[in-house]
Amino acid sequence: MQRRQFLATAAATALVGCQDASRTLEGCFAGADMARGHALRDLLRGGALPGPAVVRRVRVVVAGGGIAGLAAARALRLAGVEDFALLELEDEAGGNSRAGSVLGRACPRGAHYLPVPGDGAPEVQDLLEELGLRQRVAGRWRYDEFTLCHSPQERLHWQGRWHYGLLPVEGVAPGTLAQYRRFAERVQAFARSGAFAMPTFANFGSNEAPAPALLALDAMTFAGWQAREGLDDAHLRWYLDYCCRDDYGAGSGVVSAWAGIHYFASRHGFAVPDEGERDGEADEGVLTWPEGNGFLARRLAAPLAAAGQLFTGHSVLRIAEERHGVQVDALDHASGQVVRWQAERCVVALPLPLALAVVQQPPPFLRAAALGHAAAPWVVTNLAIAAPLADAPGAAPAWDNVVYDDPTPGGLGYVDAGHQRLDARAALAAPTVLSYYQALGDMQGARAQLAQRPWQHWAQAAIGALAQPHPDLARRIERVEVTRYGHAMAVPRPGRLETLSRIGIQRPTINTSLLLNGERPRALPTPATARLAFAHADWSGYSVFEEAFTRGHGAGLQAAI
Template identity: 45%
Template sequence: MTAGALASGCTPDLPPLQGGWVGTHPERGHRLREPLPSASTATPRQAHVLIVGAGIAGLACARELQRRGVDDVAILDLEPTAGGNSRGHQLAGARCPIGAHYLPLPGPEAREVYQLLEELGLVRQQLGRAMWDERHLCHSPQERLFIDGAWQDGLLPAADSPDTLAQYRRFSNLVAEAQRQLGFAMPTRRARWTPGHAALDAQTFAAWLDQHGLTAPRLRWYLDYCCRDDFGAPADTVSAWAGLHYFASRHGFHAPGDETAEREPVLTWPEGNAWLAERLSQPLHPHLHLDRVALQVSEEREGVEVLAWQVPEQRLERWRARHVVLATPLFVARRLLRTPPAALQSLRQQHAPWLTANLLLREPLIDHPGAPPSWDNVSHGSTRLLGYVNARHQALDPTPQPPLLTAYLALPDSQRGALLQAPWQQWADAVLADLAPTHPDLREQLARIDLCRFGHAMSIPTPGTRSAAALQALTQPQGRIAFAHSDLAGYSVFEEAYTAGVSAARVVTS
């Protein structure tokens, strides 16, 4: 899409939009494309372990290093706030997310994540059972879907025919069969990898669904939505392994009428996963060096040298460390390393661009009939808009306030250029156009809209990505350099990032 192809202009009799870009600084990351500045006058800095990237993986790595007695740690990040894709925002004094906004309750394989949540006071063990603090679980009503002119409870579309219902049940059985016969886990490194997994990873999810006669439009839309929500791309782009992993590594897929079905509980906060990121980063403040753009990483005989650009003072720093952990997307790590390892050079991953928009309203919106306003609100048939969450849904303050909506758009790779170049007003109009079918009075009730763009938000698990031997190789020590990022799993979720960070700390201290 070009800037001119986006919706344009104003609505008659309404004031101009108030808002702008927030949250990310694409021009900083793009400095990697430019020639290196002269290092002759670079300010010398040093640390025993230097972590590049203060997202969830980098913060988890630093936290684990401290737990292991390594306190001489420095963390660099190009943004002014730690947290990566889990950072938050404030709009008119209210907290809201600009990226990840929830965390499913971790399964038994996500031991490190469970330990973190336990230490943060979100869960405790009682008589051998996990007891969750309900203040942090998503309040009811949790989710709804706009379909056939009304809102329905839940996101799986109601079956419109006996054949659709039969296909729901058949897919549910296939997921359960994959769980039993192959095994899936989150983080995925805790599951064995078999020829059966590799066969799934060799084809698209859409092709696999076709092979099994799963063609009902409502089922296909829902599975497409799930893939775009977790992987940033539709079912004809992600692998069949990824499509099944979405369900089989969690709580399966439950067809309508399944008496064992329970809505998957999730942890969420007004600011989304920034609640977690801020509690990870707060004890690390003395070690955080923000507004630093890493430019080059060079392994030497006695350590590693990192050149970084200090943005506020516009000067170069030369860091020396005994070990370096690259907690960046792997394509960024490849650009940073003066001599990247063969595994990194051979790896090619696609990354999905995302747009999030926080919309501050003056009054509650006129609603369609059906299920009441929920935390997560999705429109059936949308191919770009993933829906919106109400950042005020978790608020414990009983004072009535207008909703603060956070909308999510998963964009095709072809729109990355427009996301960077088009004015924020044009993208704001595009968001409002996508939301108009469910809320025609949105524009007149809108007080402000702040948008955040992620040019490379998440790794897309295309066919062959998870099977790549390079991913496994990069989890092993590479001299004095270790890698820590959810890219190592081939897709992007909190559990993968956090576990990758803890694992890298273990590699560095082993």
């Protein structure tokens, strides 16, 4: 959706590396509606909320249509509950996993990949099976070849050349390789301990706190842990910092050592590059689509829209738990009216600060969780190009392309929406969209800048970041669309695991086999009151698909009981 159109001759003139200074750069802000979010905040702060013009009744309301809310809705349907309404503030469901398109070319506006889920995430495995992306063939699980990220997956622009993988390897000193090996050994030991799982909280048994060793890691920063371990190599530190910013929105000086290690130990590990791998990560399957995880969000939302259960453009203002039911007031942005929903239960699939703002007489565990919550701002700049760019020498174009000395704050490189095309030669020549990511959790005043700076500022930042490997980028851009997230994702700062695991003990034990007639009864993480079930990646302290989906699934089942 294009909310504001600008033509920016002046800005284009200033673009780094621009060889045709008189060119007009066309673009706009798109995706998340910051103005609507701010209007909601002002309304909630103002105190006196408008009264309802209409009253409706449903069995369950799902507040928030990100991955957690969509997963809750799916779980309700699987459990046989069709009488529900999902209320979403934006004009499209999906939250941080929404897709978009620029000049008709699909691209992510936020999340862009899902690692092949391990056995600790059976709910996610089930979803992929349902969507036909995971099949059992001759006794083995196989993932859809069109969806598994094609090779080459990643490359790093470093010392004027592209290198395969994201860890600097070629020509580094023996001492650097020795530190890579030491870190790999540490990760292997942590992974073997079984204490790191994805999703995280499904790993702790009911009423069981994390082991003291995990809490010790949770108490310090990842950078502090590296210093304690003598892991001081500049390349290793750069890589670990990049990984933290990529998954948690802030660097290794901000996130906890538990989170930093969890990134590797819960999923793909860390393989020593000179022992068979092209980079620091073991050869891991990654699922991706041209539109990123928007593919999954849309597949989850489609049946709800068809069944009239999805209400987009509805901002939840108030959730009041009462003796005989729940009242949910939502502003319908199309009519300007407040609709009151009377329900038996409500799934609160909202970011923590929003949940705290709208739930009346919030339960103590919600207050406690919101207290230490910090969220990182993010920017995604989608650059549509008609033809291949000039490229630095070295490794061939990959799906994920990262610049080592990226001059742009929080810059994480770009993914190419055209990467999954099957005909490699045609793919290289065809128009595509490059999605450049910036995680701004380390940047002072980032949120104010997001609100104040024009889209051209972010376009220039992306172009400047990529000027070295692609000097002709500014000249080749057809259109730019910038998506801003003021409070994109939870940052797992020291102490977060301790706080949230204490709260997570609130969850009930749900026998999913009773509800779904399945084979996998297990407790799912669902902080809940009598009528409210809470679900959002924020409850995990960090934001990835597996966390949001598993929590949403658990909350949906809880609401279906």
